[in-house]
Amino acid sequence: MLSNDIIISLLIVGLGAVIMMLIAAFTKLSNLILSYITLFIISLAMYFQMGYLGELFALDIQAELFNHMLRFDNFASLFNMIFLVGAFLMIATGRAFMQATKFFIAETFSLVLFAIFSMMLLSMANELLTAFIALESASVAIYILVGINRYNVRASEALFKYLLLGSFSGAFFLLGIAFVYAQVGSTQLGDIRQYLLINENYELIKVGGILMMITILFKISAVPFGAWTLDVYDGASLPITAFMAGTFKIAIFSVALRILLVDYQNLSDFFRPLLIFISVITIIGGSLLTLAQQNIKRMLAASSIVHSGYLLIALSATTTVSASAAPSIIFYLVAYFLSAIGAFGVLSYISHWDTERITYEDFKGFSHSHPLLAAMMSVFMLSFAGFPSTIGFLGKFYIFTSAIESGLIWLALLGVLAAFVSIYYYFKVIAMMYFYEQKQTYDLSFSFTPFVIGIVALAVLWGGIGTGLVSFLPGANVLIDTAQASIMSLFL
Amino acid sequence: MENILSALIFIPTLSAIVLFLLPLNVKVIRYASFSVTLLTTLLSLWMFSQFQAHSGMQFVEEYIWIKDYGISYHIGIDGISLIIVLMTNLVMPLLYLSFWHLNRKGYWLNLLIVHGGLTGAALSLDLILFYLFWETMLLPIFFLIGLFGRENKNFMSMKFTLYTIFGSLLMLLAILYLGYSHKLQMDIWSFSITDLHSLVFDSQTTLLLFSAFIFAFSIKIPLFPFHTWLPQTYRAAPIGAIVVMSALMAKLGVYAIWRFVFTLFEDLAFKSSYFFVTLGLFGMIYFGIAAMKQRELKKLFAYSSASHLSLVVMGIFAFNYYAHLGAFYMIASHALSSAALFMMLGMIYKRTQSLHIHTLGGIVHQAPIFSVFFAFFALSIVGIPLTGGFVSELLLIIGAFKYNIVLGFIAATTLLIAILFVFKVMQKILYGKLKLESFEELNLYELLSIIPLALLILAMGVFPSYFLQKIKPTAKEYTQMETSYVK
Numbered sequence: 001m002l003s004n005d006i007i008i009s010l011l012i013v014g015l016g017a018v019i020m021m022l023i024a025a026f027t028k029l030s031n032l033i034l035s036y037i038t039l040f041i042i043s044l045a046m047y048f049q050m051g052y053l054g055e056l057f058a059l060d061i062q063a064e065l066f067n068h069m070l071r072f073d074n075f076a077s078l079f080n081m082i083f084l085v086g087a088f089l090m091i092a093t094g095r096a097f098m099q100a101t102k103f104f105i106a107e108t109f110s111l112v113l114f115a116i117f118s119m120m121l122l123s124m125a126n127e128l129l130t131a132f133i134a135l136e137s138a139s140v141a142i143y144i145l146v147g148i149n150r151y152n153v154r155a156s157e158a159l160f161k162y163l164l165l166g167s168f169s170g171a172f173f174l175l176g177i178a179f180v181y182a183q184v185g186s187t188q189l190g191d192i193r194q195y196l197l198i199n200e201n202y203e204l205i206k207v208g209g210i211l212m213m214i215t216i217l218f219k220i221s222a223v224p225f226g227a228w229t230l231d232v233y234d235g236a237s238l239p240i241t242a243f244m245a246g247t248f249k250i251a252i253f254s255v256a257l258r259i260l261l262v263d264y265q266n267l268s269d270f271f272r273p274l275l276i277f278i279s280v281i282t283i284i285g286g287s288l289l290t291l292a293q294q295n296i297k298r299m300l301a302a303s304s305i306v307h308s309g310y311l312l313i314a315l316s317a318t319t320t321v322s323a324s325a326a327p328s329i330i331f332y333l334v335a336y337f338l339s340a341i342g343a344f345g346v347l348s349y350i351s352h353w354d355t356e357r358i359t360y361e362d363f364k365g366f367s368h369s370h371p372l373l374a375a376m377m378s379v380f381m382l383s384f385a386g387f388p389s390t391i392g393f394l395g396k397f398y399i400f401t402s403a404i405e406s407g408l409i410w411l412a413l414l415g416v417l418a419a420f421v422s423i424y425y426y427f428k429v430i431a432m433m434y435f436y437e438q439k440q441t442y443d444l445s446f447s448f449t450p451f452v453i454g455i456v457a458l459a460v461l462w463g464g465i466g467t468g469l470v471s472f473l474p475g476a477n478v479l480i481d482t483a484q485a486s487i488m489s490l491f492l
Numbered sequence: 493m494e495n496i497l498s499a500l501i502f503i504p505t506l507s508a509i510v511l512f513l514l515p516l517n518v519k520v521i522r523y524a525s526f527s528v529t530l531l532t533t534l535l536s537l538w539m540f541s542q543f544q545a546h547s548g549m550q551f552v553e554e555y556i557w558i559k560d561y562g563i564s565y566h567i568g569i570d571g572i573s574l575i576i577v578l579m580t581n582l583v584m585p586l587l588y589l590s591f592w593h594l595n596r597k598g599y600w601l602n603l604l605i606v607h608g609g610l611t612g613a614a615l616s617l618d619l620i621l622f623y624l625f626w627e628t629m630l631l632p633i634f635f636l637i638g639l640f641g642r643e644n645k646n647f648m649s650m651k652f653t654l655y656t657i658f659g660s661l662l663m664l665l666a667i668l669y670l671g672y673s674h675k676l677q678m679d680i681w682s683f684s685i686t687d688l689h690s691l692v693f694d695s696q697t698t699l700l701l702f703s704a705f706i707f708a709f710s711i712k713i714p715l716f717p718f719h720t721w722l723p724q725t726y727r728a729a730p731i732g733a734i735v736v737m738s739a740l741m742a743k744l745g746v747y748a749i750w751r752f753v754f755t756l757f758e759d760l761a762f763k764s765s766y767f768f769v770t771l772g773l774f775g776m777i778y779f780g781i782a783a784m785k786q787r788e789l790k791k792l793f794a795y796s797s798a799s800h801l802s803l804v805v806m807g808i809f810a811f812n813y814y815a816h817l818g819a820f821y822m823i824a825s826h827a828l829s830s831a832a833l834f835m836m837l838g839m840i841y842k843r844t845q846s847l848h849i850h851t852l853g854g855i856v857h858q859a860p861i862f863s864v865f866f867a868f869f870a871l872s873i874v875g876i877p878l879t880g881g882f883v884s885e886l887l888l889i890i891g892a893f894k895y896n897i898v899l900g901f902i903a904a905t906t907l908l909i910a911i912l913f914v915f916k917v918m919q920k921i922l923y924g925k926l927k928l929e930s931f932e933e934l935n936l937y938e939l940l941s942i943i944p945l946a947l948l949i950l951a952m953g954v955f956p957s958y959f960l961q962k963i964k965p966t967a968k969e970y971t972q973m974e975t976s977y978v979k
Contacts, residue, residue: 371512372513375512382631387627387628387631388623388624388627388628389624389627389628393624394558397561397620397668400664400665400668401561401668401671401672404668404669404672405672405675409669412665412668413665416661416662416664416665417661419661420654420657420658420661423653423654423657424650424654427634427650427653427654428650430634431638431646431649431650434635434638434639435638435639435645435646435649436646465624477558477559477560480558480560481560484560
């Protein structure tokens with residue numbers, strides 16, 4: 001009974017994607033109306049998803065039909081909710097931009113829904129092949145979205161770069177599955193764990209794990225696999241960049257967490273040094289790369305690598321006794337995602353038709369004409385930098401405490417130093433907005449985009465200082481509690 | 493009024509946010525923010541009258557904030573934090589009055605936020621909460637320097653921010669480690685200083701944690717050798733930010749050493765006291781000499797301020813009753829004197845657009861009232877009798893002698909180093925050759941802003957026992973704890 005209910009929101013998104021595609025093909029509705037329809041579809045899916053954020057549960061969806069391939073638990077439910085919110089906010093904040101530009105064809109909305117559909121599938125996948133199919137189909141949707149701006153050579157370049165490298169790296173995942181299957185004779189996550197518990201010989205599982213890790217590290221743009229990140233994030237148009245940096249990265253982490261926590265727990269001693277090594281070079285490399293950037297969009301793209309580095313710290317900590325590491329990853333993902341969606345939202349809102357205003361020069365004196373937007377942008381920058389009283393601070397707090405808890409105090413120190421460096425490049429944006437004379441005028445049309453961005457900014461602040469004392473709002477506790485519950489549900 | 497402390501923290505902060513969001517003109521904002529500070533001043537005075545002269549925490553509020561990690565909104569006040577809170581609330585409204593002519597919205601709002609942040613940091617009894625306020629009050633200073641500073645203000649605001657955040661971030665790591673150790677040793681997370689007080693560490697860990705805290709606070713104070721941000725930042729910063737930094741934030745750094753480092757690492761703090769007493773004395777002389785060489789008044793008084801703060805640090809590390817009493821009394825009296833002096837520098841700058849010693853001179857002939865006040869505040873920094881500075885210096889010297897005769901002797905003889913540069917300044921700019929075409933006398937607002945400070949400084953010099961009685965119990969309890977510890 002329950003298991004029938006569960007797929008409803010998945011079906012809504014999937015069917016919605018198909019319907020949007022048909023609408024785009026047969027009608028001539030404007031982007032505005034299409035975006036409203038999409039927002040409606042997403043809200044509907046959210047409504048059906050909402051009921052599952054309560055107590056602990058885990059069950060296989062239609063076990064006979066899907067052969068135990070899909071599992072619905074708190075973990076999946078939380079991630080699905082994040083994806084839906086992510087898509088909602090991306091469309092809501094990027095709407096003005098999508099309307100103003102001419103390259104956002106009607107199919108965009110269908111593609112976004114397809115991407116969300118695949119991501120939801122990914123977070124529920126309890127079997128490696130399903131995970132691969134979901135990962136690839138989400139990627140395909142994203143590839144097209146990256147290149148959606150046909151009039152821009154850089155977007156096409158980004159598309160090809162991402163497409164080629166992405167498909168190439170995707171092959172590693174498939175190969176990894178083959179190795180695992182060769183040893184275990186199954187691709188079910190539970191079976192692999194069973195196998196590891198009973199048997200001594202698991203060399204092929206290790207090899208398969210490393211191969212799958214390569215794909216995952218590629219997608220979350222860890223150094224040295226993330227060489228594509230700068231050009232692709234820069235080439236894609238702003239709302240799409242936000243979608244990739246925020247939502248898509250979360251989807252990758254959902255599958256990484258599930259595989260690492262459920263499957264590979266017994267091999268954690270083997271994977272820990274690898275993860276630690278990767279997180280060290282990702283943080284250092286990402287920080288250096290970010291310092292060198294000359295425009296805000298590229299800076300945000302490069303700094304997303306550093307944020308992946310922080311997440312990798314926590315991922316390394318999950319391989320130890322630390323129980324707080326995995327929830328801290330989820331918390332940090334949400335913190336980063338809120339800040340990213342807000343920051344890119346501001347960038348796309350102030351874009352002038354299809355010229356993106358993303359250089360530091362463009363931001364000079366921005367606060368003089370738009371004090372509120374500048375304040376919101378500052379909030380997002382502070383949150384990125386992990387400044388107290390924003391959600392980003394609590395995110396870093398959880399990550400660093402989990403690192404200390406697992407005895408990785410040097411990693412925590414490295415993270416703190418990287419946070420220090422990040423103060424420089426994030427505060428630079430704030431300094432540009434406030435401390436310089438105004439260079440250009442912004443004729444911004446009135447729309448509800450700034451309100452959405454404002455709500456995101458409030459969420460960022462509330463996530464950092466929220467208390468349980470205000471009865472009608474969830475406190476800062478709630479998110480981490482939900483994250484803990486969702487990690488627990490993995491092991492039910 | 494059991495939430496009086498929260499009111500003191502959040503009234504300024506929230507009104508800053510509300511005033512930012514409302515589309516008001518500068519005049520309204522100025523009046524509104526001035527009345528907000530006046531309100532908090534009244535509230536703090538009321539709290540002062542209700543404050544009982546005993547050593548425990550009073551007006552305590554504690555609410556759980558993040559349960560799993562034992563973080564709570566835990567604030568309370570004792571005799572020492574009372575000083576910081578009172579000084580903040582006394583200086584702030586006067587600061588508004590002293591540059592009433594400014595019509596810049598951001599100035600007032602940022603001062604309101606820093607006001608709330610300072611109060612919050614002084615009242616926090618939970619380390620994470622403290623860190624939150626400690627960092628948050630940095631932001632308004634960043635904005636004040638960058639928005640209203642001069643010369644290379646953008647560079648300096650960034651440099652100052654990075655410099656201080658670097659210290660704070662290492663402290664954050666130490667804080668996290670403390671919380672984790674509490675979990676290891678007591679099985680639950682906690683960041684409350686009363687809980688963390690009971691932790692036991694091996695000597696190396698203690699040293700690292702201790703250093704991280706001391707490092708963060710020494711940058712803010714600043715102690716030698718972490719003062720390199722000081723002269724340039726003061727030069728670039730607007731007067732409002734300087735008053736806050738020198739009169740209030742620097743004192744908060746000393747207070748934080750006392751509150752957190754002494755509570756958490758009693759043992760090591762006591763063992764290393766010789767080092768810090770010497771460092772404090774050395775800093776006092778070093779900054780004193782540096783001040784003598786300055787030609788720019790803001791930089792000169794920046795060093796002078798640093799010199800006195802080193803003395804205060806010497807006082808708190810001397811670990812005896814008189815030295816502590818003297819140090820805390822100096823925190824209060826120096827806050828008032830330096831706030832007044834920097835405000836007057838602002839008035840000079842407003843009139844002449846310059847703070848260079850060579851461009852000023854003979855002001856006494858043009859503005860006698862101004863000169864009287866300037867001379868009074870300058871002398872009160874040195875600690876002439878009848879001012880609060882005198883009482884505190886006396887107590888500090890007694891304390892230093894009790895600690896160690898040699899160091900006491902050095903302290904007593906070099907304490908007056910400040911006289912050298914203060915007299916030089918007075919001679920050059922108040923007397924000396926007439927260099928300015930005209931120098932306007934103080935106007936009403938300016939008078940209103942400094943007269944209360946002058947009266948308070950006098951009162952602190954004439955009736956010290958009235959003010960000391962509220963801090964005596966706390967100082968006594970602490971020093972008793974430490975003397976019992978020695979035995």
